[in-house]
Amino acid sequence: MTTHELVAVCDACEAPIADGQGRIWIDYGKIMKQQEAVRTWEAETKAAAPPGTRTVVSYGDILSHPDAVRWCAHHAACDPDIDANAYSIEVHRLRTWADLAHWTAHLMGKPWLPATDWKKVLESAAHGVGTRINPVKRPIVHA
Template structure:
């Protein structure tokens, strides 16, 4: 991430491209997924099949079939499907707002947004995606602590 412009004042989050591993400037990329893939993957199963119909062994062995959110430069991998321009999700309040907004989408539960959030919050993560501009160790306390 060398040679890139530092985040502007008031920006809580950096966007790091999952392809080239460089910072994404405003107007140059997006956080996106293809929700139609969730519908296509479900196929004829519809919403009838739930996790409660599987054994524990089957759930642990099951591949991750959720639709994955991507964070990329437009030039590295053009965003298709549902996209959020990086400049619209650079603060914690904006991230929370988008989470609440997306929860109203019927396809949202079929995505890995929860992994995106948890990785953003992990101060030890080296993964590209949305990263805090200032790393804070949250101590990984349990909810309610």
Template structure:
């Protein structure tokens, strides 16, 4: 299989190959953000919002990439995608289709990860052939 992508560990900065790490998101934090978004929508949604109220909208939860040994929260119950399952842009597309069925995806910065899978970034690097 051709490799197009590799995760970049946010702990040590090294590349995360196959079975030594993963991409993950904190599910408890996602639940808190989802609740905060619903509360914001109940208070401010449905009409025009001034900039001060708009800036109160909860920030999305950041997906993180780590080697197992570098993960600061490796014992917590997070949603994890093994690095070996994210080798190509097609892998990312497949996971995007899967995750779109989750009601919590919009609480995360998955859209930013899609951009990184196309152009490279701080969590995903493009592998040159």
């Protein structure tokens, strides 16, 4: 029997997701829309700068930057879009800190990862707060 260091929590019902009962996932369609929105945002931001100058981004421009696409966690029975064109990780594959490190390294090779909020998934797991992936025992972070 494997000791679980991490637990996935369903976004819909807020209950832990048992092995074989759900996934952590992200919608490819939302990623594509976010990437297009970022390209548009960058073009509009750069268009405001005179040619040959550095682009200075205002605070208002920063606030208007498109949001990252949110990773979701759901039981199969709670999943609002079970048929979504999604990248999925079954929860049994994210039960230890080593699993989380492995998947992070794997995802870093995906060109679309910066369009997602995986950083928030990691931060919330490291601090034992939030949803999606949580430690069974609150970790000590030496940051």
